[in-house]
Amino acid sequence: MALLGSGSMLFLLLLFGHSLGGPPSFSVDYQKDCFRKDGEAFRYISGSIHYSRIPRVYWKDRLLKMYMAGLNAIQTYIPWNYHEEVPGQYNFSGDRDLGHFLQLAQDIGLLVILRPGPYVCAEWDMGGLPAWLLRKKDIVLRSSDADYIAAVDKWMGKLLPMMKPFLYQNGGPIITVQVENEYGSYSACDYNYMRHLTALFRSHLGEEVVLFTTDGAGLRYLKCGSIQGLYATVDFGPGANVTAAFDAQRHAEPRGPLVNSEFYTGWLDHWGSAHSVVPSAAVAKSLNEMLALGANVNLYMFIGGTNFGYWNGANDPYGAQPTSYDYDAPLTEAGDLTQKYFAIREVIKLYHKIPAGPIPPTTPKYAYGTVGMKKLQALSDALETLSFSGPVESKYPQTFIELNQAFGYVLYRTSLPVNCNTPTPLSSPLNGVHDRAYVSVDGVAVGILERNKAITVNVTGKAGSRVDILVENMGRINYGSHINDFKGLVTNLTLGKDTLTGWTMYSLSIDEAVRQGLLDEMRPTDSPQPLALYLPAFYAGSFIIPDGIPDLPQDTYIQLPKWRKGQVWINGFNLGRYWPTRGPQVTLFVPANILSTAAPNNVTVLELEEAPCSSGPCSVEFTATPVLNATVQYQGKWQRRLFSKEDLV
Numbered sequence: 001m002a003l004l005g006s007g008s009m010l011f012l013l014l015l016f017g018h019s020l021g022g023p024p025s026f027s028v029d030y031q032k033d034c035f036r037k038d039g040e041a042f043r044y045i046s047g048s049i050h051y052s053r054i055p056r057v058y059w060k061d062r063l064l065k066m067y068m069a070g071l072n073a074i075q076t077y078i079p080w081n082y083h084e085e086v087p088g089q090y091n092f093s094g095d096r097d098l099g100h101f102l103q104l105a106q107d108i109g110l111l112v113i114l115r116p117g118p119y120v121c122a123e124w125d126m127g128g129l130p131a132w133l134l135r136k137k138d139i140v141l142r143s144s145d146a147d148y149i150a151a152v153d154k155w156m157g158k159l160l161p162m163m164k165p166f167l168y169q170n171g172g173p174i175i176t177v178q179v180e181n182e183y184g185s186y187s188a189c190d191y192n193y194m195r196h197l198t199a200l201f202r203s204h205l206g207e208e209v210v211l212f213t214t215d216g217a218g219l220r221y222l223k224c225g226s227i228q229g230l231y232a233t234v235d236f237g238p239g240a241n242v243t244a245a246f247d248a249q250r251h252a253e254p255r256g257p258l259v260n261s262e263f264y265t266g267w268l269d270h271w272g273s274a275h276s277v278v279p280s281a282a283v284a285k286s287l288n289e290m291l292a293l294g295a296n297v298n299l300y301m302f303i304g305g306t307n308f309g310y311w312n313g314a315n316d317p318y319g320a321q322p323t324s325y326d327y328d329a330p331l332t333e334a335g336d337l338t339q340k341y342f343a344i345r346e347v348i349k350l351y352h353k354i355p356a357g358p359i360p361p362t363t364p365k366y367a368y369g370t371v372g373m374k375k376l377q378a379l380s381d382a383l384e385t386l387s388f389s390g391p392v393e394s395k396y397p398q399t400f401i402e403l404n405q406a407f408g409y410v411l412y413r414t415s416l417p418v419n420c421n422t423p424t425p426l427s428s429p430l431n432g433v434h435d436r437a438y439v440s441v442d443g444v445a446v447g448i449l450e451r452n453k454a455i456t457v458n459v460t461g462k463a464g465s466r467v468d469i470l471v472e473n474m475g476r477i478n479y480g481s482h483i484n485d486f487k488g489l490v491t492n493l494t495l496g497k498d499t500l501t502g503w504t505m506y507s508l509s510i511d512e513a514v515r516q517g518l519l520d521e522m523r524p525t526d527s528p529q530p531l532a533l534y535l536p537a538f539y540a541g542s543f544i545i546p547d548g549i550p551d552l553p554q555d556t557y558i559q560l561p562k563w564r565k566g567q568v569w570i571n572g573f574n575l576g577r578y579w580p581t582r583g584p585q586v587t588l589f590v591p592a593n594i595l596s597t598a599a600p601n602n603v604t605v606l607e608l609e610e611a612p613c614s615s616g617p618c619s620v621e622f623t624a625t626p627v628l629n630a631t632v633q634y635q636g637k638w639q640r641r642l643f644s645k646e647d648l649v
Contacts, residue, residue, distance in 0.1 A: 027210065033258070044073040046073035047066050048075045054305045065360050067108050077124070079311075114176070121479050126313070126478060142190075178261075185480075212261070214261040222251060274632055283343065307325050309574040311475075336363070363554070369543075369621065370619045374539060374613070382519075383508075388512065397489035410507055415464050415467060417495065425458055426458070426459045429491075442466055443466070514569045538606055541602075556623070557589055
């Protein structure tokens with residue numbers, strides 16, 4: 001066989017490029033209306049997964065299930081506040097190890113569509129923006145505001161250089177990077193801001209990477225959301241007019257690939273509304289329609305996961321999202337396979353070859369049964385244990401941010417300035433309780449104040465009586481014009497017509513106190529006689545998982561029958577909020593990695609309203625079955641249609 005000449009060899013190197021060791025490439029082909037990967041026409045079928053909502057030990061399982069469904073890519077957000085809770089202190093370890101997550105995706109064979117913000121929405125607290133930005137009270141978020149830009153530049157100066165080695169051109173999995181997120185739905189419409197971000201991303205990531213935007217499939221969104229130099233994509237859900245939606249994209253991008261960056265497989269929930277359920281058939285039908293057009297599609301969400309701790313967001317008018325972010329996705333909150341998973345897989349089979357081999361099975365669940373609980377102490381009696389920073393005194397109440405606290409609870413204390421022999425209104429006339437407050441006078445609970453819903457309670461007492469108001473931050477607004485969501489008592493309270501002054505405030509480090517076992521040192525108290533209302537209080541119990549049973553511990557769910565509202569920790573890990581009296585979520589997902597067979601498992605509950613312990617023995621239960629769609633006893637003022645985020649503005 002004759003040897004090839006040098007000219008022929010050069011031709012073959014140019015022709016086959018990456019396959020013979022040439023540099024990998026990913027680009028937009030405006031002539032052929034497609035993406036090109038290593039010179040070949042390429043279409044992605046992707047699914048959204050948020051590493052911040054899934055314990056690290058389960059990343060591989062979830063990613064493998066996505067790969068076996070026929071996906072060739074995943075999409076993920078990077079919540080800024082998850083990695084920089086304190087200015088200048090960055091956390092990329094453990095469950096926040098973004099690099100490990102990206103490497104896992106690549107090892108499994110999945111490409112990555114990265115959405116680093118700085119704003120991500122995602123039904124995540126403040127849309128991923130850190131609350132400490134609000135230290136400048138009049139800051140204009142997502143704009144050219146100098147203080148906001150300075151913080152963004154610093155954060156992206158940390159994050160983007162970390163992402164650069166993961167770009168596809170550099171041998172990594174990241175094929176495209178989104179700049180901002182659904183900016184056309186925000187009120188600022190600041191083109192200079194978007195130009196600044198474009199230049200910032202280019203300076204850190206280079207000229208080759210494909211940068212894109214995502215907006216609703218309507219010209220009014222694309223008007224402020226799209227900008228020259230960023231490839232404009234759209235998002236819409238099942239039942240939408242696919243042709244009309246992509247026609248909107250074509251107004252911004254006359255040529256190039258069709259892209260639905262958020263094709264909704266389910267929808268978000270709120271406390272007080274029914275669990276969103278979207279039929280598998282509707283999802284499969286619209287997906288098939290888009291793939292038949294040759295469109296690139298990202299399924300949002302492919303797995304939702306869990307808003308552990310305090311990470312849930314809220315919408316406006318104020319409605320907080322629950323702990324579960326199940327989303328009625330193809331993989332459940334716990335990563336279980338569903339009918340929707342297989343329906344989507346069958347559609348993808350029509351267009352792409354599905355990987356051979358078994359699909360990782362649904363992880364087993366175990367019902368550990370009933371765990372008895374004992375009351376420890378009322379929260380107001382444990383301030384010395386819970387307030388690490390000590391009391392702060394002020395004439396008028398200060399917000400969480402002014403008290404240097406981002407999440408959780410703050411106790412505000414003052415006294416009655418006059419005798420209130422008859423019921424006297426204690427009010428938040430400017431609706432300044434953000435978000436829910438538990439009011440007591442001289443250690444007796446008198447009522448609850450709630451943002452937009454209950455701005456007055458009646459109190460009685462003598463002049464000098466102690467007034468305690470425990471304020472719960474239930475999650476910051478994550479979408480729309482009011483994401484600068486201050487927490488605590490953000491305006492003055494009045495007693496009758498008079499403004500209350502002389503406040504003492506306690507920032508509560510409950511998570512740290514639970515982690516350090518400080519609450520374990522409290523002695524259980526006798527149950528009080530039944531009352532109409534109860535003080536927020538801590539309760540504790542424990543259970544042992546036998547180490548002789550194979551495959552334990554396993555995932556489980558905790559439910560709190562006859563408990564009303566509060567927060568629950570297991571072995572110091574903050575599972576999140578429970579609120580079965582409002583629903584729809586009743587059970588909380590408990591991942592096996594936080595459980596132990598080597599020592600008793602400690603359950604700590606902060607019940608804010610009324611524990612069943614007041615009328616006898618009380619308990620929590622561990623079950624193998626989730627309950628996310630219980631009867632809803634409360635319906636909020638606002639309604640929203642599926643897949644229509646503009647209804648939430």
